[in-house]
Amino acid sequence: MIYFQLFLSFLQIGLFSFGGGYAAMPLIQEQVTELHSWLSMSEFTDLITISQMTPGPIAVNSATFVGIKIAGVPGALLATFGCILPSCVIVTLIAKLYLKYRNMSLLQGVLNSLRPAVVAMIASAGISILITAFWGSETAISLSGTDWIMVALFGLAVVLIQKVQMNPILVMTLMGVAKAVLYVVGI
Amino acid sequence: MENKKQVLIKLFFSTLYLSAFTFGGGYVIVTLMKKKFVDQYHWIDEDEMLDLVAIAQSAPGAIAVNGAIVVGYKLAGLVGAITAITATILPPFVIISLISFVYTAVRDNVIVSQVLAGMQAGVGAVIASVVFEMGRGIYHGKNPMSILILIGAFIACTAGVSVIYVVIVCGLIGLIRTCFHNKKEAHS
Numbered sequence: 001m002i003y004f005q006l007f008l009s010f011l012q013i014g015l016f017s018f019g020g021g022y023a024a025m026p027l028i029q030e031q032v033t034e035l036h037s038w039l040s041m042s043e044f045t046d047l048i049t050i051s052q053m054t055p056g057p058i059a060v061n062s063a064t065f066v067g068i069k070i071a072g073v074p075g076a077l078l079a080t081f082g083c084i085l086p087s088c089v090i091v092t093l094i095a096k097l098y099l100k101y102r103n104m105s106l107l108q109g110v111l112n113s114l115r116p117a118v119v120a121m122i123a124s125a126g127i128s129i130l131i132t133a134f135w136g137s138e139t140a141i142s143l144s145g146t147d148w149i150m151v152a153l154f155g156l157a158v159v160l161i162q163k164v165q166m167n168p169i170l171v172m173t174l175m176g177v178a179k180a181v182l183y184v185v186g187i
Numbered sequence: 188m189e190n191k192k193q194v195l196i197k198l199f200f201s202t203l204y205l206s207a208f209t210f211g212g213g214y215v216i217v218t219l220m221k222k223k224f225v226d227q228y229h230w231i232d233e234d235e236m237l238d239l240v241a242i243a244q245s246a247p248g249a250i251a252v253n254g255a256i257v258v259g260y261k262l263a264g265l266v267g268a269i270t271a272i273t274a275t276i277l278p279p280f281v282i283i284s285l286i287s288f289v290y291t292a293v294r295d296n297v298i299v300s301q302v303l304a305g306m307q308a309g310v311g312a313v314i315a316s317v318v319f320e321m322g323r324g325i326y327h328g329k330n331p332m333s334i335l336i337l338i339g340a341f342i343a344c345t346a347g348v349s350v351i352y353v354v355i356v357c358g359l360i361g362l363i364r365t366c367f368h369n370k371k372e373a374h375s
Contacts, residue, residue: 016354020214020250022317026350042307046294049306050286052313055209056279057249064283069291073284080280084272087248091256092268094242099261107245109365110358116333117357119321120340121350126314133307150308157312162319169210172309179305180298 002071003078009036010063010082017059018111019118024059026121029128038066041132048129053169059083130154149182194263197228199274202255207278209251216251217243220258230262251275336360 009031017024025048032038039047051061063083067076094107133150135141153175160166160174201223209216217240224230231239239261243253252275259271293299325333340353 012351014248016247016351017249018245018247018354018358020244022314024249025314026344030350045307045310046290046303048314049303049310050283050290052310053210054279054282054286055207056276056282057251059249060252060276060279061283064280065287068284068287076280076284080276084248084252084276087246087252088256088268088272091242091246091248091253092260092265094246095239095257095260098238098242105369106362106365108241109368110361111245113333113336113361113364114354114357115321116325116337117340117353119318119325120337121344121353122314122321123318123341124344126311126318127345129307129314130311133304133311150304153305153308154311154315157309158315161312161316168309168313168316172306172313175309175312176302176304176306179308180301183298183301 003075005036006067006071006075006079007082010059010067010079011085013059013062014083015086018114022058022122022125023118024057024062026125028059028062029125032062032066038070041128045129045132049172052172149179153178191263194230195267195270198259198262198267199270201228202259202271202274203277206251206255206275214250217254220254224258224262231258235261332360332364 013024013027013031017027029044033041033044047062047065048058050065051058054061060080060083063079064076067073067079071078131141133154134147135145136147157171157175160171161168202220205216205219205223209219221236221240225233225236239257240254242257243250246253252272255271255275256268259267259269261267263270294303322337325337336357340357343353344350
């Protein structure tokens with residue numbers, strides 16, 4: 001049963017994520033933290049962090065990670081298979097049609113309207129991640145409960161990425177080290 | 188062109204190599220695929236590769252996976268697609284499997300959990316920057332409908348509407364827009 005659920009969840013992630021990069025993130029979050037409690041929000045954020053630092057698409061990385069945690073290596077295989085199956089069918093079909101007709105305008109048109117929606121979805125998922133980072137959980141947002149060190153690290157990271165144009169992986173590593181050092185010196 | 192078996196072997200190892208050493212998402216990997224299969228092997232011509240990349244980007248799913256399927260299919264049919272996709276998912280599958288075992292073992296270590304927490308602030312910033320760059324592109328596109336979709340989808344997602352419905356509705360809007368646009372062009 002759990003195998004079937006894993007397969008089905010990642011099938012939906014594979015089927016409804018358009019546009020690459022972070023586009024799959026909101027779908028993964030919904031499936032693994034909201035619809036099923038396979039990961040806590042904090043574990044989910046760790047997963048995104050790990051995905052950033054290793055090669056491979058977020059969806060495939062998540063399928064492997066969640067699959068192993070929930071149902072071992074067979075679970076990981078099934079989840080990964082689920083997440084690539086829609087691609088296999090749809091891309092092969094489109095490639096076949098393309099090699100025959102060579103007309104892509106309808107597909108591009110649909111993607112043009114999906115792109116702004118994908119940005120909105122990523123923004124919304126990003127907000128959930130920040131809420132977890134700043135307050136620990138989505139239910140306890142209050143000024144006094146704010147983790148100001150995390151807010152400061154976030155602000156610093158934004159400046160390093162946007163203004164200094166530093167490599168994002170390097171920035172994430174620096175923030176991790178900084179947090180650990182602050183902890184050790186007792187702040 | 189070499190015989191099919193040689194093509195498949197070369198396809199497998201070049202996709203495996205690209206997948207194992209490409210950090211930074213699907214857009215990077217399709218660029219490297221172009222370098223390999225167009226510039227180095229001369230298996231696909233430049234214009235056709237651009238269309239294959241467009242297919243990889245417009246179909247659902249990860250761009251790296253889609254790119255592998257479309258290139259593999261073009262070069263050697265279904266067997267080619269299966270070869271390329273196996274080579275593409277093998278490296279992340281192995282790497283993440285190893286990491287997830289380590290993760291479970293070290294997650295509760297106090298220093299590790301501090302590092303992971305700090306990295307959460309970092310990944311939040313990376314996502315904020317991605318949203319900013321993509322959002323700016325859409326804002327500068329000056330298409331009122333796109334901006335409307337952006338705002339509407341954001342409200343829907345934040346209000347807890349399932350992202351799957353958001354994708355379906357916005358895809359349908361795109362379909363109608365394109366059909367309408369094509370008809371208007373055909374008339375004039």
